[in-house]
């Protein structure tokens with residue numbers, strides 16, 4: 001068994017920021033990550049990170065109040081307002097901290113951090129590093145982690161690279177640690193800790209058409225769910241309006257923030273034809289733009305009935321090279337086109353998980369000593385629809401806050417021997433399950449199940465939903481859950497057995513997908529990213545509430561809890 005004061009699962013921005021904070025409090029922290037930290041999905045973030053710095057010529061009157069209000073309005077009033085306020089208040093300090101640690105942000109002519117307009121924001125408040133913001137942020141933070149790791153005399157900061165956490169151990173409402181699989185050897189190990197934080201990212205790969213990395217399977221949400229921690233607001237899945245036709249690689253909102261146009265096959269800037277995007281046009285919020293593009297596709301005004309154009313040509317080569325170099329590179333490499341001379345074919349695709357592990361604005365879950373941060377968590381600051389640039393911010397703001405809170409919780413704890421027996425039992429149980437999976441002689445191929453799940457989620461639990469489509473999805477996911485019991489591995493070796501790892505993760509994906517479907521079916525209203533054709537209006541009387549999904553072997557049990565208001569009264573969301 002390994003011992004640390006705190007275990008952080010996930011080496012993305014949220015996990016690294018939390019671990020750094022714990023180490024600054026002089027506690028022993030371990031980071032367990034199934035991929036090397038800088039290969040986490042955070043590295044792919046393109047467009048930017050929000051903070052009301054007021055550095056743009058049109059941003060002088062920006063403030064944390066305006067940032068928080070835009071966030072709450074964007075969330076279709078489902079965000080907890082105290083959490084949105086906390087994030088907006090801390091935003092500037094976290095950005096300046098990253099700047100001081102060396103993050104190479106793009107600059108204004110007078111040397112300040114540059115900011116660009118993003119969807120649903122009243123001011124241009126998105127700070128960026130060209131279109132490689134995530135890359136720059138995670139490398140900056142990783143440098144700090146390496147510095148602390150090297151300064152640690154007795155392993156106070158240790159990184160376990162390529163370990164897949166498969167189980168969370170909670171005893172009588174108190175977190176004791178985790179069980180993890182070492183991918184290099186195929187062996188399981190117990191990790192004891194007084195506090196555990198999950199920063200395991202989103203679950204985009206429940207869907208076929210997704211901008212997310214293949215590693216975003218949702219397993220990190222499934223593990224606490226299985227241990228009794230509820231998942232919150234899982235029905236709210238963000239679809240990004242502009243993903244590359246065919247591969248669904250993201251074409252950042254920065255393209256539209258810099259002035260890019262969306263046009264249909266009649267060469268119209270069609271967003272002007274919809275009341276909800278007439279004013280904001282290309283920088284209207286993501287849920288609205290995604291729905292309006294999909295309507296163009298469904299009503300026959302898209303190219304090949306599948307995509308619209310994102311036109312950057314009028315921006316000119318110099319601006320594209322300075323502000324959107326990765327977009328140009330991706331278009332050249334993946335489609336053989338140059339956006340300086342040709343428009344980019346785009347369609348909406350799954351992009352972000354607004355829901356996640358139920359935590360409060362300290363990052364604390366209902367179980368003592370168990371925390372979550374980043375996209376895996378639901379604080380909730382994004383409610384029913386996240387504004388672009390707010391999730392990178394969430395990772396570093398709430399990563400730090402959770403790290404601080406955990407440290408205070410752990411500091412001075414005296415029950416040193418507690419939990420050992422429970423962890424040993426949990427390890428033995430996990431070993432038994434692993435052996436059974438390795439020896440299974442069932443007839444189901446796990447990759448077929450995965451493909452069927454992803455296709456079904458895209459077709460039935462997408463941008464437009466109905467009772468019928470969601471009921472079909474529920475039937476299908478239950479069938480997949482049953483068929484999973486008969487999966488058979490093709491490879492049964494120990495070291496780097498990705499057949500094994502992905503099959504373990506598939507179980508998590510199926511259970512998490514079911515929470516999305518069941519939550520969406522029960523929420524008979526349209527709010528933010530959830531659009532029910534059979535219930536097109538928002539219903540505050542019944543559904544101004546968070547959905548909580550609890551694990552049961554028969555499928556998720558739902559409950560609800562109130563949204564924290566107190567700053568702004570909910571009203572119709574108009575742009």
Ligand SMILES: Cc1cc2nc3c(=O)[nH]c(=O)nc-3n(C[C@H](O)[C@H](O)[C@H](O)COP(=O)(O)OP(=O)(O)OC[C@H]3O[C@@H](n4cnc5c(N)ncnc54)[C@H](O)[C@@H]3O)c2cc1C
Pocket residue numbers: 009010011012013014015032033034035036037039040041042043044045046047048049050133134163164165166199200201202211212213215219220250252351352373374375376388389390391392393395
């Ligand atoms: C293409 C793209 C572009 C984006 N651009 C922007 C943007 O410009 N601005 C913005 O605000 N947001 C953006 N987002 C969203 C944002 O990037 C993410 O929400 C954020 O980076 C998530 O960070 P994280 O630390 O929560 O998780 P991640 O960076 O996804 O890290 C998750 C970590 O958990 C580990 N892990 C997962 N499961 C396990 C397990 N079971 N055991 C061990 N380790 C595990 C992984 O190895 C990884 O290290 C973008 C998203 C996408 C898909």
